[in-house]
Amino acid sequence: MGHPSRFVLATVGLGIFVALVLTGCEPEAGEGGTSTLRGKVLARDYSGDQFIREYYVPEERVYLVYGDDAFYSDDVRTSYDGSYEFRYLKKGRYTVFAYSECDTCPGQITAVFVSGEITRNRSVLELPDLIIRK
Numbered sequence: 001m002g003h004p005s006r007f008v009l010a011t012v013g014l015g016i017f018v019a020l021v022l023t024g025c026e027p028e029a030g031e032g033g034t035s036t037l038r039g040k041v042l043a044r045d046y047s048g049d050q051f052i053r054e055y056y057v058p059e060e061r062v063y064l065v066y067g068d069d070a071f072y073s074d075d076v077r078t079s080y081d082g083s084y085e086f087r088y089l090k091k092g093r094y095t096v097f098a099y100s101e102c103d104t105c106p107g108q109i110t111a112v113f114v115s116g117e118i119t120r121n122r123s124v125l126e127l128p129d130l131i132i133r134k
Contacts, residue, residue: 029067029092031074035118037064038085039127041078041098043134056082062130065095072097093117094125100132 041060045052062084063072078084084096095115102110114127 028090029094029118030090031088033088033090033118034122035089035091035120035125036085036087036123037089037094037096037116037118037125037127038083039096039114040082040129041084042082042129042131044131045134057132057134058082060098060132062096062098065097067093089118091118091121096127096130098130098132101134 041057041062042054043057043060044054056078058078058080060078060082062076062078064074064076064086065071066073074086076084076086086094086096093115094117095113097111097113099109100112102108112130112132114130116125116127118125
């Protein structure tokens with residue numbers, strides 16, 4: 001048997017290309033893109049019910065959920081000024097969360113969420129402050 005002809009190789013290559021295009025028409029949220037999602041974590045300190053102060057939190061862990069995933073896909077720690085950033089994201093819906101103290105919650109901790117959607121490549125999505133209680 002000889003080597004496959006160029007026609008056979010081109011036909012197989014075209015078939016693979018068409019299959020990829022047809023199955024991947026709707027891009028899903030996740031890594032591999034050109035966009036950035038960013039925000040800040042703001043802490044509010046209380047003594048009982050009395051508000052004491054608020055500040056942007058350094059070294060706070062922030063988690064990123066892609067689309068409707070049930071589990072987070074990435075996490076980072078905030079910088080000295082409370083800012084966080086997730087880079088190289090595709091277009092899609094994202095949810096960011098951090099943990100907050102909660103006097104009335106089981107384990108005295110709860111997750112606080114903010115969400116947004118990246119709609120264009122090479123864009124920056126600035127989310128509202130993620131407000132946690134310390």
